[in-house]
Amino acid sequence: MTEFHHDPDSLADQLDRLLPPDQPDQIGTDGGPLTEAAARLASAPHPTLSPDAMARIQSQMMQTQPPPQYQVRLAALRRLATAAALFVLVIAGTLYAARELGITLVAPAMSTLVNTPVNTAPAAATISTPITPAPVASEIVVTQVTPTVGQSPPPTDVPTAAPSVTVPAVATSTLVPIVPTPTESLPPTALPPPATVIPTALPAVIIVEGPVQSIDENIITIFNVDITLDANDPVLSVLQVGDVVRAEGEAVAGANTLMVMAASVAIIDLEVFIDPDGAIWRDPGDCSNPPPAAAPAPDWRARCESTGGSGSSSGDGTGGGSPPPDGGTGGATPPPEGDGGSAPPPDHPDTVVICHHAPGESGQQQTITVSWDAWVNAHSGHGDTLGPCQ
Amino acid sequence: MSSESMGPLVLRAQRGDQAAIEALYQQFAQPIYRYVAYRVATAADAEDLTAEVFVSMLKGLPSYRQTGVPFEAWLYRIASARIADHYRRMRTRPQADLADDLADSATLPEDRILALQEIETLRRALRQLTDEEQTLVILRFVERKSHQEVADVLGRTPKAVRSMQYRALIRLASLLGSEEKVRHYLRGEKS
Numbered sequence: 001m002t003e004f005h006h007d008p009d010s011l012a013d014q015l016d017r018l019l020p021p022d023q024p025d026q027i028g029t030d031g032g033p034l035t036e037a038a039a040r041l042a043s044a045p046h047p048t049l050s051p052d053a054m055a056r057i058q059s060q061m062m063q064t065q066p067p068p069q070y071q072v073r074l075a076a077l078r079r080l081a082t083a084a085a086l087f088v089l090v091i092a093g094t095l096y097a098a099r100e101l102g103i104t105l106v107a108p109a110m111s112t113l114v115n116t117p118v119n120t121a122p123a124a125a126t127i128s129t130p131i132t133p134a135p136v137a138s139e140i141v142v143t144q145v146t147p148t149v150g151q152s153p154p155p156t157d158v159p160t161a162a163p164s165v166t167v168p169a170v171a172t173s174t175l176v177p178i179v180p181t182p183t184e185s186l187p188p189t190a191l192p193p194p195a196t197v198i199p200t201a202l203p204a205v206i207i208v209e210g211p212v213q214s215i216d217e218n219i220i221t222i223f224n225v226d227i228t229l230d231a232n233d234p235v236l237s238v239l240q241v242g243d244v245v246r247a248e249g250e251a252v253a254g255a256n257t258l259m260v261m262a263a264s265v266a267i268i269d270l271e272v273f274i275d276p277d278g279a280i281w282r283d284p285g286d287c288s289n290p291p292p293a294a295a296p297a298p299d300w301r302a303r304c305e306s307t308g309g310s311g312s313s314s315g316d317g318t319g320g321g322s323p324p325p326d327g328g329t330g331g332a333t334p335p336p337e338g339d340g341g342s343a344p345p346p347d348h349p350d351t352v353v354i355c356h357h358a359p360g361e362s363g364q365q366q367t368i369t370v371s372w373d374a375w376v377n378a379h380s381g382h383g384d385t386l387g388p389c390q
Numbered sequence: 391m392s393s394e395s396m397g398p399l400v401l402r403a404q405r406g407d408q409a410a411i412e413a414l415y416q417q418f419a420q421p422i423y424r425y426v427a428y429r430v431a432t433a434a435d436a437e438d439l440t441a442e443v444f445v446s447m448l449k450g451l452p453s454y455r456q457t458g459v460p461f462e463a464w465l466y467r468i469a470s471a472r473i474a475d476h477y478r479r480m481r482t483r484p485q486a487d488l489a490d491d492l493a494d495s496a497t498l499p500e501d502r503i504l505a506l507q508e509i510e511t512l513r514r515a516l517r518q519l520t521d522e523e524q525t526l527v528i529l530r531f532v533e534r535k536s537h538q539e540v541a542d543v544l545g546r547t548p549k550a551v552r553s554m555q556y557r558a559l560i561r562l563a564s565l566l567g568s569e570e571k572v573r574h575y576l577r578g579e580k581s
Contacts, residue, residue, distance in 0.1 A: 008556035012537060015555075021536040033571040034556075037563035041531040044512055045505035047427035047436065049420055057441040058415055062408075064445050 011035075206260045209246045209268070211356065211368045215239060220265070222247065227260045234274045235265050238282055242370025242379065244269035244356070269358075270378045271297050285381015354379055355389035365389040396461045404451045415444055418462065421533055422469050428513055428528050429473050439476055443469045463542040470525060470543075515565035523558035526551060 011034060018028035018035055019042050029039040049057075210222040218231040220239065227247045229236055239245070249262035271283040273295035281291045287304035291297035352375050358364040367388040370379060375386075402410035422443050427436035446468045454464060516524050522544055529535040529543060537548040537555075544551065563572045 008552040011556050011559070012552040015530075016537075019531060019534065021534050021539070024534050033563040033575050034559040037559055037566055038527075038531045040566065041512055041527060041562075042534070044508050044532075046424050046532055047433065047509060049423040049437070049440065053423075053437050054419055057419065057437065057444060058412070060441045061415065061444045061448060062411075064448070 205248065206251050207246065207248045208260060209244070211244050211366075211370065212239060212241050213369075215241060220245070220247075225260060227262045227265070229262050229265055233262075233265065234278070235267065235272075237278070238272045238274060238280045239265075239267065240371060240374045240378075241351075242368065242374030243267045244358070269356075269382070271295075271299050273297060282377060283381070284377045285379070352386060353388055355385045355387060357383045357385075400451075400454065400461050404454065411448065414447070414461075418465055419444070422465060424532055425466065425469055425525075425528050426473060428509075428516055428532065429524055430476060431513075435476065439469070439472050442472045446472065459545075460539075460542050463539070466525070466529070466543045470521065474521070511566070515562055518565050519558055519561060523554060523561070526554055527558050527562060530555060 014030065015035060015038055018030065019038055020026055024042070027039050027043050029035045208222050208225050208227060213221040213223070215221075215236075218229045218233070218236060220227050220229065222245065227249065229247075235245075244267070245265055246268050247260060247262045247265045249260040249264070251260060270285070271291075273281040273291055275281075275292055275294055279292065281289070281295055281297070283289075283291070283297065283300050287300070290304070291300055349372060351369050351371055353367060353369050354375060356366050356368045356370075356379060358366065375384075399410050399413055403414055419440065423436060423440045426439045426443070427433065430436050430439060443465065447465060450464075450468070454461070459467070516527060519527065525544060526540055529540045530537075535543075537551045541548045541551045544554075546554075560572060560576070
C-alpha cells in the first residue's frame with residue numbers, strides 16, 4: 001500500500017520505521033517511490049574493501065604515521081604560547097593606556113606620603129614616584145600634572161607639584177579615566193581628563209588635595225573632581241576659590257565622573273579660625289588683620305607678633321610660606337603697601353594666574369588661577385608670584 | 391561502538407598506542423571505503439582516497455578534540471574533504487572512465503556482474519545529487535545512520551537533514567527511473 005508523505009518529517013518518520021538506523025538487515029518499503037529509492041540503496045550490494053586492500057592501506061598509514069605524543073605536546077605548547085602572548089599584550093596595553101591617561105600604579109612602599117594621616121599630612125600635594133606597576137599593587141594614585149594656562153600638560157612621569165587623588169589600599173574600586181565630551185565646559189586651566197570611580201565591594205576612601213577651582217553651594221571642585229561637603233560644614237563659610245584644600249571622603253557610586261562625598265575638608269595653605277559664634281578669621285597673609293585671642297594662628301603670630309608686624313616670616317611651613325622679601329617677584333607682584341599687604345588696583349581683574357609655591361615642600365610650584373581676593377588675602381602673603389610658573 | 395565508548399580508544403590513539411590506531415582503522419576502514427566508493431568513479435580511486443583519509447586521521451589526531459564533533463563524524467568530514475580534493479585534481483587531467491570496475495567483469499559470475507551493475511547505477515544517480523545530499527543518502531541508507539548522526543557529519547540540525555533527505559529522495563527516485571511514479575506520488579495519486 002503506497003503511503004504519501006508530502007512533508008519531510010512524515011517521510012523521515014516513515015523511513016525510521018522501514019529502514020531503522022543501526023539495523024541494516026531490516027529493509028522495508030511502503031510502495032512509495034521515495035521509500036523504494038531508499039530501500040534500493042539500502043539493499044544494494046555495497047562496495048567492499050578487499051583484505052589485500054585493507055592491508056595495503058594499513059601499511060601505508062603506519063608508514064606515514066607521525067609521533068602522536070610529540071604532536072600532542074606541540075599542540076599544548078602552541079596553546080600555552082598563545083595564552084602567554086595574550087597575557088603580555090593585555091599587560092602592555094594596560095600599561096600603555098595607564099601612561100596615556102595619566103594613571104600611575106604605585107607599590108605600597110613608594111607611597112608613604114599617601115599613607116600619612118590627614119591631620120599630620122604636609123600641606124603640599126602628595127607626590128608619588130611612578131614605578132613599573134606590579135599586578136599586586138595595593139594602591140592606585142591618579143596623578144594630575146601641573147595645570148598651566150595656555151600650555152599643554154607635561155608628561156605624567158614628571159609629576160611636578162602634582163596634587164593627587166589617592167585610593168588607599170582598602171579600596172577595591174576601579175579607577176577608569178574618561179575623556180570629557182566636547183560639550184563639557186572645562187575650567188580655565190587645562191586639566192587632564194577626570195576619572196571615574198566604579199565602587200565595588202568596599203567603599204573607596206578618596207583623598208584629594210589641590211586648589212579649589214569653583215564653589216557651588218556645598219560642592220567644591222578640585223582638578224575637575226566634584227567634592228560634596230556637608231551643607232553645614234563651617235569651612236564653606238570661609239572657603240574661597242584658590243584655597244588649597246585637602247578633602248577626604250568616599251567615592252559616590254553610579255556617577256559617571258569622579259565625585260566624592262567628603263567626610264572632612266581642611267584648608268591647608270593658610271590659617272583660618274571659626275569661633276563658636278561663627279565669626280571667621282582668615283590669615284590675610286600679612287599682619288593687617290590680627291586673629292581673635294582664641295585663635296591659635298601660630299603662623300600669623302610667629303610672623304607678626306614677634307616682629308611687630310613688619311611682614312617678615314618665620315613660619316613652620318605648614319600653613320604659609322615666606323612672603324617675598326621685597327614684596328614681589330620680578331615685578332609681577334603688586335607692590336606692598338603699608339605693612340606688607342597688597343592694595344587692589346582700581347580696575348583689577350576678577351581672577352589672576354599665579355605661580356603657587358606649595359607650603360612645606362620647597363621647590364614645588366604649580367600654576368593656578370585664583371580670584372583677586374584670594375590673591376590679595378592669601379597667596380600674595382606666602383611667596384606666590386603673579387604669572388605662570390617658569 | 392558508541393561515540394562515548396570511542397573516547398578511551400581515541401585517547402590511546404592520540405598517545406601513539408599502535409593497537410588503538412589499528413583498532414580505529416579496522417572499525418572504520420570499510421564504512422569509509424563504502425562512502426568514498428559511492429562518490430568516486432573507480433575502486434582504485436576509492437582505495438587511494440581511503441588511504442588518504444586514514445593518513446589524514448593520524449596527522450589530525452592530536453588536534454581532534456578541538457573540533458568538538460563525534461570521532462566518526464570527524465572521519466567522514468575528512469573523507470568528504472579528500473573527495474572534494476580529488477575532484478579538484480580531476481579537473482586538471484582527463485577523467486577516468488566510470489566503468490573501470492566493469493571493464494574486467496567478463497570473467498566474473500553473473501550475480502557478481504549484476505551486483506557491480508547495480509552499484510554503478512546507484513553511483514551514477516548519486517553523483518547527480520549535491521555533495522551534501524550524497525553524503526546524507528549514503529550515511530542514512532547505506533550506513534544506516536540516524537538523522538542526528540548525519541546532522542553531526544554535515545554540521546546541520548536534524549530538522550534540516552530531514553528536509554534535505556526529502557528533496558534528495560525525490561531527486562534520487564527520479565534518477566533511478568521512477569520519474570513518472572514520483573510525479574504521481576507527489577500529486578497524491580496512487581500508481
